[in-house]
Amino acid sequence: MLELRPITPMIPNAPASSTGRRQQNAIACEECRARKLRCDMGEPQCTTCSNLNIPCIVNTARRPRGPRKGHVKILKARISTLERQLNEHTEAQMATRRNVEGGSVTAAQPVLDAEQSLNLDLDDRCIDGDGGVQCSLNLSEDNTNNYMEGQASGALTWSSSVPSVDLDSEWSKHIESLPDSAYFSSTLSLPGDTVPNSTSAWPMEIGMQPVELDPSSGVGYPLLTGPPPVQMSALERADLDDLFFERVYVFAPILNQQRYYARSARELDTGEPFACLQYAMRTVAASMCSRFKGVLPLLYEHAHCILNAWEQKLPDEAVPIELVQARLLLAIYEILKTNPRKGWISASRCFHLVHLVKLDEIDNPKSWKTSTLSWVEVEERRRTFWTAYALDRYANFVNGLPIILNDHMVLTCLPAPEAAFRRQQGVKTEFLATAMDRINDKQLSSYAKSIVVVTILARCLSHHSQCKVEGIIHPSSEQSLVRHRTLDTILCQEVRVSMTAAYSDMESCHPEYIFTKMLAQAAFLVLFTALESVPHHDLCREYEKKAFKAAETIHSLAQGLPQLGCFRVHPFTPIALFICADFLRSHKKLNRNNAAQFDTICASLRHLAPVNNLAQMLEFELQRNTETFSHCSGHVTRRLT
Numbered sequence: 001m002l003e004l005r006p007i008t009p010m011i012p013n014a015p016a017s018s019t020g021r022r023q024q025n026a027i028a029c030e031e032c033r034a035r036k037l038r039c040d041m042g043e044p045q046c047t048t049c050s051n052l053n054i055p056c057i058v059n060t061a062r063r064p065r066g067p068r069k070g071h072v073k074i075l076k077a078r079i080s081t082l083e084r085q086l087n088e089h090t091e092a093q094m095a096t097r098r099n100v101e102g103g104s105v106t107a108a109q110p111v112l113d114a115e116q117s118l119n120l121d122l123d124d125r126c127i128d129g130d131g132g133v134q135c136s137l138n139l140s141e142d143n144t145n146n147y148m149e150g151q152a153s154g155a156l157t158w159s160s161s162v163p164s165v166d167l168d169s170e171w172s173k174h175i176e177s178l179p180d181s182a183y184f185s186s187t188l189s190l191p192g193d194t195v196p197n198s199t200s201a202w203p204m205e206i207g208m209q210p211v212e213l214d215p216s217s218g219v220g221y222p223l224l225t226g227p228p229p230v231q232m233s234a235l236e237r238a239d240l241d242d243l244f245f246e247r248v249y250v251f252a253p254i255l256n257q258q259r260y261y262a263r264s265a266r267e268l269d270t271g272e273p274f275a276c277l278q279y280a281m282r283t284v285a286a287s288m289c290s291r292f293k294g295v296l297p298l299l300y301e302h303a304h305c306i307l308n309a310w311e312q313k314l315p316d317e318a319v320p321i322e323l324v325q326a327r328l329l330l331a332i333y334e335i336l337k338t339n340p341r342k343g344w345i346s347a348s349r350c351f352h353l354v355h356l357v358k359l360d361e362i363d364n365p366k367s368w369k370t371s372t373l374s375w376v377e378v379e380e381r382r383r384t385f386w387t388a389y390a391l392d393r394y395a396n397f398v399n400g401l402p403i404i405l406n407d408h409m410v411l412t413c414l415p416a417p418e419a420a421f422r423r424q425q426g427v428k429t430e431f432l433a434t435a436m437d438r439i440n441d442k443q444l445s446s447y448a449k450s451i452v453v454v455t456i457l458a459r460c461l462s463h464h465s466q467c468k469v470e471g472i473i474h475p476s477s478e479q480s481l482v483r484h485r486t487l488d489t490i491l492c493q494e495v496r497v498s499m500t501a502a503y504s505d506m507e508s509c510h511p512e513y514i515f516t517k518m519l520a521q522a523a524f525l526v527l528f529t530a531l532e533s534v535p536h537h538d539l540c541r542e543y544e545k546k547a548f549k550a551a552e553t554i555h556s557l558a559q560g561l562p563q564l565g566c567f568r569v570h571p572f573t574p575i576a577l578f579i580c581a582d583f584l585r586s587h588k589k590l591n592r593n594n595a596a597q598f599d600t601i602c603a604s605l606r607h608l609a610p611v612n613n614l615a616q617m618l619e620f621e622l623q624r625n626t627e628t629f630s631h632c633s634g635h636v637t638r639r640l641t
Contacts, residue, residue: 030057230298237282240292244285250511251570252284252332253447254325254384256376256421273322276310279303280326280333287337288567296337303330324353325384332391336571340614344395351392351404359385363431364411375426383415386451393458397575398618407432407455414448436490449494450516456491457523463487464530471533480534488527488543495520511570514557518576524550525583547583548591554580555597558604566611574608574615577601581622 028039032048039046049056241264245257263274283299286292303326310323327350335343354360361367362382373381388405395401413429420427435444435452444452467480528547531540558577561569584598605619 027058027060027062030059230295230302232295237278240282240285241278243289244281247288247567248281248284248329251572252329252387253415253418253421254328254380254387255281256380256424258422258424259376259380273310273320273326276303276306277322277326277329279306280329284329284333287333300330300333319353319357321357321381321384324350324357324359327353328384328388328391332571336612336614338613340398340617344399344401347388347391347395348401348404350388354385354388354405359388360405360410360412362412374424376421376424379416379421382412383421383447385412386415386447390451390454393454394572394575396458396461397579398614403458407458414451415445417445418447438490438493446512446516450512450519453494453516453520453523456487456494457519457526460487460491460523460526460530464526464533467530467533480530481539484527484531484539487523491520491523491527509560509564511564511568511573514560514564515570515573515576518554518557518573518580521550521553522576522579525579529583544590551580551584551594551597555600558601561604562607566608569608571612571614574605574612574618577605577615578618578622581605582625585622585625 028037028041029046029049031052031054032039032046035048037048039048042050045056241260249255249257264278279299280303283296283303286296286299307323307326307330311319314320314323327346331343331347331350333343334340334346358367359381362378362385385405389407389410392403392405396403410432413431414435415421416427416429419425429448430444432451432455435448436455463480463483466483470477470480525547528540528543531543554576558580561573581598581601584594584601588594588598602619602622605615605622608615609619
């Protein structure tokens with residue numbers, strides 16, 4: 001109940017004793033409670049309300065303190081229930097152990113029974129009106145008890161905790177976390193003396209059989225068997241496969257489509273590395289379409305767990321190429337669809353796998369043996385390496401992470417033309433160093449040309465960092481000027497001749513063409529920024545026009561991105577947009593059009609943010625840096641005035 005007292009005329013410094021006091025056991029008024037002040041409980045108004053000339057409201061119907069009525073009884077009932085369940089579980093543990101010791105029941109059977117009841121229904125009835133997929137997990141009480149028995153016997157287990165997105169930065173709070181689903185953290189345990197290392201894995205069948213990697217190698221790896229947790233029809237799997245080659249293949253062309261479908265047509269065991277690769281492929285493909293949003297967390301979790309299980313079991317020299325490809329695809333998925341910072345960590349793990357299997361030395365005759373492999377199999381390995389190579393550079397562009405795959409040490413030829421790869425027609429290509437030095441005029445494929453441009457941009461960023469260091473240690477050194485002219489010559493030649501010829505058979509609105517052209521123009525911006533840190537003002541003013549022309553080109557390309565659609569845009573296009581936007585933000589005073597261009601590029605990043613968490617992160621960083629820059633500029637202006 002609220003009690004309202006009339007407002008009295010405000011009298012400055014009026015003593016509280018002149019108006020009387022309420023009883024000592026009374027409570028403070030609402031205004032004093034809100035301001036955390038000591039209320040003198042004056043009548044008809046306290047001193048605070050009188051000075052503020054506001055009504056003095058006292059709430060006399062406040063709820064009493066202490067536990068709610070019946071709360072203690074509810075707690076006692078829950079404790080009793082937990083004690084009863086604990087006793088039942090202990091009895092089940094003892095019974096299961098006796099059965100296992102007697103040999104009547106296998107330890108893995110209860111878990112397999114529980115797994116078979118975990119069905120994901122993806123028929124037409126589960127598709128909602130928005131095109132999304134509603135997933136239902138049916139786990140009966142009997143099978144839950146079976147799982148508890150299997151857990152007691154030392155078989156596969158999973159925890160009830162659901163891993164959440166890492167909140168180590170502010171931008172992560174703006175990313176929607178994955179829906180609650182069956183995230184399982186389990187431990188592989190074999191009966192007998194063999195106790196594998198614990199890993200995060202979906203429940204699988206415990207039995208393993210050795211399978212040879214290669215007829216001539218004699219190295220074996222365990223075969224993981226058992227029904228997959230995600231039950232999908234053949235039509236749904238085919239739909240995801242088609243979606244992969246339609247949308248994912250554009251930026252990760254690591255598989256030959258004809259060869260993949262031929263392998264998929266054969267009945268393969270679900271525990272083979274190729275099945276692991278299929279889960280990774282379908283995970284990335286499902287993320288490129290809103291129709292499979294419901295099943296996406298399950299696909300990712302299962303692919304992630306069996307990858308971890310394989311890596312725990314295999315020696316480094318026996319890692320199949322399918323597992324490297326699966327790890328690469330999952331790293332791309334994490335960067336684009338979950339948490340980019342965690343995705344870069346997974347990508348670095350993939351880069352080390354690339355080193356272990358020597359994908360950077362495929363065409364080195366002294367270290368690699370490809371006689372038992374067909375040309376298309378070798379080409380798939382080359383493309384896997386170059387996709388990882390590009391991802392390594394993207395990590396350097398975004399986070400400034402050190403480059404792991406050194407371009408000066410690569411002995412793997414550039415990818416073959418797309419037409420030859422599709423027809424499985426062997427073509428001889430050149431090395432990256434040869435293409436960079438322009439030793440011959442051999443025409444490169446569009447994918448190979450994008451790798452050359454990515455390499456040039458990475459070298460420009462490295463040059464920019466070296467200029468900062470040399471400006472402090474050796475201010476009078478001319479090395480920075482020599483590097484700048486060399487890089488500018490290579491870049492201008494690529495933009496003027498090579499890029500135009502490589503993309504002559506490609507539409508100007510093709511996502512790969514737009515992305516590669518943006519990266520080339522971004523390299524001009526980086527070179528101009530590097531010149532600002534060295535004492536070559538004449539050259540800096542001369543290069544300024546070239547930099548602003550490059551920014552205008554990126555701005556024009558960004559205006560056409562909405563016409564492609566969110567899912568067709570190259571997913572790493574936000575990197576080039578971010579480099580350009582950061583340049584425009586820091587050079588607003590040099591060109592009157594920079595502010596409008598900056599707003600357009602920020603709008604392009606916001607357009608991609610709903611389907612690309614990398615774009616969301618970069619757009620957030622850009623806005624935060626802009627606010628900081630504006631605040632600092634305003635602060636300096638106030639101080640000067």
